Amino acid sequence: MGTKxxxxxxxxxxxxxxxxxxxSVEQIADAVGIKAPSLYKHYKGKRDxxxxxxxxxxxxxxxxxxxxxxxxxxxxxxxxxxGAITADTLAEKVRSLIAYSLHDEFxxxxxxxxxxxxxxxxxxxxxxxxxxxxxIQQYHEGLFRRMIAASVIRREDxxxxxxxxxxxxxxxxxxxxxxxxxxxxxxxxxxGHVRLFYRLFSKQPPEE
Amino acid sequence: MGTKxxxxxxxxxxxxxxxxxxxSVEQIADAVGIKAPSLYKHYKGKRDxxxxxxxxxxxxxxxxxxxxxxxxxxxxxxxxxxGAITADTLAEKVRSLIAYSLHDEFxxxxxxxxxxxxxxxxxxxxxxxxxxxxxIQQYHEGLFRRMIAASVIRREDxxxxxxxxxxxxxxxxxxxxxxxxxxxxxxxxxxGHVRLFYRLFSKQPPEE
DNA sequence: CTTGACAGCTAATGAGCATTAGCGTATAAT
DNA sequence: ATTATACGCTAATGCTCATTAGCTGTCAAG
Numbered sequence: 001m002g003t004k005x006x007x008x009x010x011x012x013x014x015x016x017x018x019x020x021x022x023x024s025v026e027q028i029a030d031a032v033g034i035k036a037p038s039l040y041k042h043y044k045g046k047r048d049x050x051x052x053x054x055x056x057x058x059x060x061x062x063x064x065x066x067x068x069x070x071x072x073x074x075x076x077x078x079x080x081x082x083g084a085i086t087a088d089t090l091a092e093k094v095r096s097l098i099a100y101s102l103h104d105e106f107x108x109x110x111x112x113x114x115x116x117x118x119x120x121x122x123x124x125x126x127x128x129x130x131x132x133x134x135x136i137q138q139y140h141e142g143l144f145r146r147m148i149a150a151s152v153i154r155r156e157d158x159x160x161x162x163x164x165x166x167x168x169x170x171x172x173x174x175x176x177x178x179x180x181x182x183x184x185x186x187x188x189x190x191x192g193h194v195r196l197f198y199r200l201f202s203k204q205p206p207e208e
Numbered sequence: 209m210g211t212k213x214x215x216x217x218x219x220x221x222x223x224x225x226x227x228x229x230x231x232s233v234e235q236i237a238d239a240v241g242i243k244a245p246s247l248y249k250h251y252k253g254k255r256d257x258x259x260x261x262x263x264x265x266x267x268x269x270x271x272x273x274x275x276x277x278x279x280x281x282x283x284x285x286x287x288x289x290x291g292a293i294t295a296d297t298l299a300e301k302v303r304s305l306i307a308y309s310l311h312d313e314f315x316x317x318x319x320x321x322x323x324x325x326x327x328x329x330x331x332x333x334x335x336x337x338x339x340x341x342x343x344i345q346q347y348h349e350g351l352f353r354r355m356i357a358a359s360v361i362r363r364e365d366x367x368x369x370x371x372x373x374x375x376x377x378x379x380x381x382x383x384x385x386x387x388x389x390x391x392x393x394x395x396x397x398x399x400g401h402v403r404l405f406y407r408l409f410s411k412q413p414p415e416e
Numbered sequence: 417c418t419t420g421a422c423a424g425c426t427a428a429t430g431a432g433c434a435t436t437a438g439c440g441t442a443t444a445a446t
Numbered sequence: 447a448t449t450a451t452a453c454g455c456t457a458a459t460g461c462t463c464a465t466t467a468g469c470t471g472t473c474a475a476g
Contacts, residue, residue, distance in 0.1 A: 116327060160400050422474105424471080427466105
């Protein structure tokens with residue numbers, strides 16, 4: 001891997017741990033294995049490195065979201081696909097998504113970075129809301145809309161459904177970021193949440 | 209208000225906006241209206257100011273949570289109290305709680321500060337999880353447990369109920385912190401969430 | 417072989433930072 | 447009246463930081 005990439009990698013790692021201001025250019029250089037002034041052969045300055053992280057990840061993130069939403073075409077795909085969604089389907093989907101979000105170094109560090117820098121600028125506030133709230137919610141809103149159309153779940157406002165489904169997932173993800181040692185326990189809670197959600201909204205009336 | 213208190217106030221305001229490292233002692237002093245070295249007549253150093261913020265708020269926060277949970281006595285209070293809880297009761301409770309959390313300067317700034325400093329130390333991680341996740345959840349877990357006992361809502365795992373109820377509230381609170389101009393819209397969503405939640409779990413079977 | 421871009425280095429610069437030393441003044445206690 | 451304490455100030459110290467200047471070696475293109 002080229003030096004320019006390694007700088008980005010180490011900078012992101014450090015920024016996500018301590019925050020932008022608490023990391024010095026020298027620390028980044030040390031981590032890369034060069035001297036601080038050499039960084040300036042690759043980037044115009046500290047701020048430039050910070051910005052480059054986001055340009056870089058915008059690409060990656062685009063690819064990632066594309067790969068997810070490829071399954072949900074334009075508007076009315078085969079309803080059978082959504083009709084076949086079960087609690088197991090959902091649970092497995094969430095499990096793999098969270099596992100990826102937690103264990104992919106890049107994704108995980110970036111989320112922490114945006115979290116702690118979210119009030120630094122309107123751009124970062126918007127990025128947080130866009131990437132970690134709105135986008136996920138819109139995805140599930142669409143999913144639930146189709147599940148309603150396919151008569152798998154009850155007819156309720158899909159936006160509120162998505163909120164009720166997503167928010168606990170995001171909250172638990174945050175808990176994992178703060179306390180990685182509790183991951184197993186949190187994943188169990190997560191699975192319980194998904195199954196409760198499905199049971200609540202599935203058309204089969206719940207037995208009393 | 210004494211200088212010592214004003215220092216804390218201004219320091220919290222600045223820290224919550226820019227983060228600990230981005231705020232200089234001189235900036236705090238300027239905001240208070242004194243020169244930087246004069247701060248040291250009141251606090252041993254910058255770090256000491258930071259710590260004092262948390263000592264101060266631990267007190268305030270204790271009083272606050274006491275004032276809330278005073279209504280929920282030891283174990284089995286009069287079931288009628290919980291039997292009488294309606295969607296309106298819940299919506300009003302949430303609305304006032306959120307309004308307070310958003311508009312009380314101290315509470316609001318502290319939440320932002322803990323949010324952006326949550327990965328700085330294990331203590332701050334624990335504080336965040338404790339204060340902004342666990343405590344709220346435990347409160348509602350207890351509430352729902354009693355509502356189940358009072359046959360207001362269906363029998364489900366109270367922990368998962370609390371998660372499903374709280375997480376959207378906390379997520380929307382975060383949205384308000386990032387985008388205060390959207391507060392009205394967010395409050396409407398919030399009310400929708402609470403009412404959906406109640407409708408879902410209330411014993412009256414939902415009409416199809 | 418020469419040239420020039422590339423990517424590292426050391427040394428230096430200048431700004432900003434937290435903090436300390438030491439002084440003056442006002443107010444409250446003796 | 448004297449003294450001590452509290453609290454403000456200016457000046458200075460020493461450290462860290464981001465950044466620049468300028469040197470050196472490498473290596474591919476001409």
